Amino acid sequence: MRLSRYFIPVLKETPSDAQIVSHRLMLRAGMIRQEAAGIYAWLPLGHRVLRKIEQIVREEQDRAGAAEMLMPTLQPADLWRESGRYDDYGLEMLRIVDRHKRDLLYGPTNEEMITEIFRSYCRSYKDVPKLLYHIQWKFRDEIRPRFGVMRGREFLMKDAYSFDLDEDSARKAYNRMFVAYLNTFSRMGLKAVPMRADTGPIGGDLSHEFIILAETGESEVFCHADLVEMGAPGLDVDFDGDLQPHVDQRTSLYAATEEMHEPDRFDAEVPENKRLSARGIEVGHIFYFGTKYSEPMKALLVHPDGKERPVHMGSYGVGVSRLMGGIIEASHDENGIIWPESVAPYGVGIINMRADDEETNVACEIAYAALSKAGKEPLLDDTADRAGAKFARMDLIGLPYQLVIGPRGLKEGKIEVKVRRSGEKYELSLDDAINRLSEGSFSDG
RNA sequence: CGGGGCGUGGCUCAGUCUGGUAGAGCACUCGGUUUGGGACCGAGGGGUCGCAAGUUCGAAUCUUGCCGCCCCGACCA
Known part of the structure; x- marks a missing residue:
């Protein structure tokens, strides 16, 4: 998935309603x-x-x-009258009446x-x-x-x-x-x-x-x-x-x-x-x-x-x-979620550091295609946001691995892999990074 | 349901006590400068102040009723 067409409305500030x-x-x-x-x-x-x-x-x-x-989610009340729980369950049970005046309930179990x-x-x-x-x-x-x-x-x-x-x-x-x-x-x-x-x-x-x-x-x-x-x-x-x-x-x-x-x-x-x-x-x-x-x-x-x-x-x-x-x-x-790989919404986040740099775009596309093919479900941040915003967002949504690709690294033929859980960073060639992520040879601890 | 609190641009909040016709930061739009850890300057758009009634020359602000939401307690995957 490309972030530019996805829908992740991240909030910079913490909504006041949420406590935990x-x-x-x-x-x-x-x-x-x-x-x-x-x-x-x-x-x-x-x-x-x-x-x-x-x-x-x-x-x-x-x-x-x-x-x-x-x-179904909706159940006839008569079923619950049989077990005696229609009256026992109390106000926790959401009761509904249909157009024929039949008693229904939204099942609590x-x-x-x-x-x-x-x-x-x-x-x-x-x-x-x-x-x-x-x-x-x-x-x-x-x-x-x-x-x-x-x-x-x-x-x-x-x-x-x-x-x-x-x-x-x-x-x-x-x-x-x-x-x-x-x-x-x-x-x-x-x-x-x-x-x-x-x-x-x-x-x-x-x-x-x-x-x-x-x-x-x-x-x-x-x-x-x-x-x-x-x-x-x-x-x-x-x-x-x-x-x-x-x-x-x-x-x-x-x-x-x-x-x-x-x-x-x-x-x-x-x-x-x-x-x-x-x-x-x-x-x-x-x-x-x-x-x-x-x-x-x-x-x-x-x-x-x-x-x-x-x-x-x-x-x-x-x-x-x-x-x-x-x-x-x-x-x-303190920076956000750290998903275990088994339930992570995407396997790898690819951060395009400079969406206006041709060489960077090409490298990102190569990584995106390869990781998609390897079943790693990459999420490519191809937005024009600034680096800091991208890092913060990627940390927040907690994908297990981040692939950071930008002009500065590419000059040396390197890109960076960051393990979200440990914070460990590895400078690798694009091919090595793709191969190791595809094989799952990084450990997220 | 008992106790406490909150409702003001999308978000976080100030303004309410002491009535005078609505603000800040973030976000958004445009222009420019920037660009490897949530940039900066300038310009701009956006609000029935939860809803209703009342008091008043005048209500975000006072009164009453209602609605919604949050926190503590009792209850639950």
Whole structure:
């Protein structure tokens, strides 16, 4: 993409509304525009990152054996009357009446609808297990939206739903999602720690929140420090094999959010030098809830013994739009965003230092064509702006690598590569720079 | 929803207390000088002062109502 025809309305000054760093940087980098409290338009740069995050989530869901589908944003109220949640959900649910005076709602989640779909087609123990997911916009009319896209009213979410014969088999689905989440967040450059979450009336140990540590996190969290650096199982993990060891390895160490925290246990189980208390951002939540919906909604399976019993379900959410804020919170400096390569809107920023210099233009075009061909998705700054403005803007939008091409360097046959994260600069020939960027032989640390 | 605050060119804000008919910086347009880390000089365009009613000779400024937005709290992917 050429910047001269692209649309990145960067802001020099920080909008007064934004308090936390990710919100500020997203506004300043021209990624989003607020249209109402907690409702945002995604401008081209923000939209590209959103799609990259979404795609990683999708790939890891598919790898874990989940099947993608898409449910509507609007749902009939009757579905929610069946589960009893129409009245329970309260004002957070946005209710809409259509021209026929039928009650609708903008879905805050999809348990009811997926249960309705499942029960329509699945009757036998032979029909399970099933693991379905979709990535869809949701709306929760929060009393008080804040923190930009991290706590908006409208948000993009991946939610998966599992259907199994009993709790034991449901645990296998749970473990698939547990491992898939570790890999998903790891691919985005995040260190996500699974923490035991409240299971409500169901009880048991099958609910975890996936938390990334950041100063601006919404809640306080407590965990064994080793969990943070444990890493993910890896993309070659066998999802049809036994995943329990991966889960056990991470659930055997103490990790709890504020509401689940037990100070005495924390002190007893974690050596003093490993006790970590920090702020955390919840980016995923997995939950086994048994027959909570299948029972009232009559999603029943005939078991081998001929008897009907409600199907056992779990749900598994990832806050896709929230993740963007989370990634920025975890990866930025005073000059702007530092995108991990996997979610960066463009791979390399090419800065044309002098758009009126023929030799410079030619070199930029060569680099642009070569990097495009190599799949590096270059963004070429071909504007007539001054050097300082270009550097500042490129730092702000945080592409992992910058290629600086100008007359001064070209005189010596050199151009400059800057690694955004480390600030390291390399003076290279144009060909070397193109080759090394194409191969990915620079490390962004 | 309780508490606090804000709404004035695209952005950041001053002006409101003490009413006199709207300003600055940035951005934008034109001309010139510049050009490797957010240039400089000159000229110019752009504002129903959130909306409505009221008080007044006169309202951005005072009064009332409404709307929107932000922050703290309770609640949430």
